[in-house]
Amino acid sequence: MPIYDSSSESDNEITPRGKLFGRQRPMHAILGGGKVADVLLWRNPKVSAALLTGVTTIWFLFEVVEYNFVTLLCHISITAMLAIFIWCISADYFGWKRPTIPQLLSDQAAFSEVVYFFHWRFNQFLQKLLHIAGGNDPVNFFLVIISLYVLSVIGSCFDFVNLLFIGLVSMETLPYLYTRYEDEVDYHAGQMTRKGSKVYK
Numbered sequence: 156m157p158i159y160d161s162s163s164e165s166d167n168e169i170t171p172r173g174k175l176f177g178r179q180r181p182m183h184a185i186l187g188g189g190k191v192a193d194v195l196l197w198r199n200p201k202v203s204a205a206l207l208t209g210v211t212t213i214w215f216l217f218e219v220v221e222y223n224f225v226t227l228l229c230h231i232s233i234t235a236m237l238a239i240f241i242w243c244i245s246a247d248y249f250g251w252k253r254p255t256i257p258q259l260l261s262d263q264a265a266f267s268e269v270v271y272f273f274h275w276r277f278n279q280f281l282q283k284l285l286h287i288a289g290g291n292d293p294v295n296f297f298l299v300i301i302s303l304y305v306l307s308v309i310g311s312c313f314d315f316v317n318l319l320f321i322g323l324v325s326m327e328t329l330p331y332l333y334t335r336y337e338d339e340v341d342y343h344a345g346q347m348t349r350k351g352s353k354v355y356k
Contacts, residue, residue, distance in 0.1 A: 182196065217316045
């Protein structure tokens with residue numbers, strides 16, 4: 156079901172088939188591969204849905220209900236302790252098995268992989284930023300300055316929790332949507348690039 160018809164263009168130019176931002180590797184490899192990329196591309200739907208639900212719940216509690224972080228942490232701890240207490244007392248009274256509380260972050264390998272991925276990405280970002288700030292790439296220097304200014308204006312319109320929520324939701328949905336509709340996005344991005352270059356000329 157192709158949606159592309161180059162004959163509708165007035166100059167009958169054919170848009171070259173290229174990937175968005177000229178990428179060569181698949182999205183899974185760009186996102187670091189492994190479990191982190193699987194979660195971001197929804198290849199493990201239960202974990203991805205749980206992460207999205209958790210982030211949305213935290214945002215709802217902080218922004219809509221206007222919970223303070225310390226108050227929320229104390230209420231969660233009180234609720235968890237009461238539930239465990241009632242469970243243990245009931246288990247002793249009825250002869251049931253007492254609950255076994257799992258250790259937090261029991262899967263150390265997965266946690267280490269997530270930390271390593273973000274550490275590696277942060278180092279790459281920092282090296283590129285220092286390279287640009289050193290005067291090695293004047294065009295990108297001005298683009299970064301303008302982008303940071305636009306981000307600062309956007310940041311002044313949202314508070315930190317809303318901005319963090321928008322960023323996390325975008326990080327979990329945009330790569331998945333791009334991989335699902337990759338051909339359409341690449342086609343329209345190519346069209347926009349070609350029209351932009353024509354306007355520039």
